[in-house]
Amino acid sequence: MARLLISLLILSIPLIGMAQDQNAWVTYMTPSDVHSMLSNYQGEFTLEIRMTGQQGSTIVNATNRMILGGRFLQIDQKGQMMGMGYEALSTIGYNTIDKTISTTTITNMGTGTLTVHGEWSPEDKTASMKGTLTNPVTGEAINVRQKIAFMDKDSFVIENFDQEGNQSEKKTIEYLFTRK
16 A cells, blocks of 8 residues: 555656646746736837937837737837838737846848847836847947836837947937827
8 A cells, every 4th residue: 555655656746747837837828917017008109219319309100019919019110210211110028937028129220130138127117128239330249228117108218228349338219109
C-alpha cells in the first residue's frame, strides 16, 4: 500500500507542474487592468507632433483601436509632414508576466522599426522605456528613451529622447494625442 501511495505521489508531480504552467499561460493570455486602461484610448485623436529644431508643430490624425483580443493598442497615424504624406503604425502592449510595457513604431519615412521596452507605473499611469534605432546617415545605434503619460481620459503624450555616441541625451520629438 505504501508503495502504491509513493508511486501515485511521484506520478502526480509532473501534473502539478503542468497545472502551474497552465496558470502562468492563463495569466499571460488574459488582458489585465492595464489593458482595460489602454482600451479607454480607443477612438479618433488629433495628434500634434513637435520635433526639436523645427518651428511649430505638425497636426495629423490618429485612429486608435485595441487589437488581438484586447491585448494591444494600435495607433494608426496619417497626415502630411515635411511636404509629403505621412503614415505611422504603433502598438502599445503590456506584459502580464513581467509587468513591463513596450511599444513598436514603423513609418513610411524609413525602413527601421523602433521597439522600446520598460517599466509601467500604475500609480501615475506612465511608462518609461528604452530601445535603439539605427541612424540612417552613420549606421550607428541611437539610444532611445521614451516616456508615455496618460494624462486624462482624452489625452496622452509620448516623448522621445535620443542619445548618440558621446553626445548628451536630448528630447527629439513629442506626440500629443487629444481626443476629437
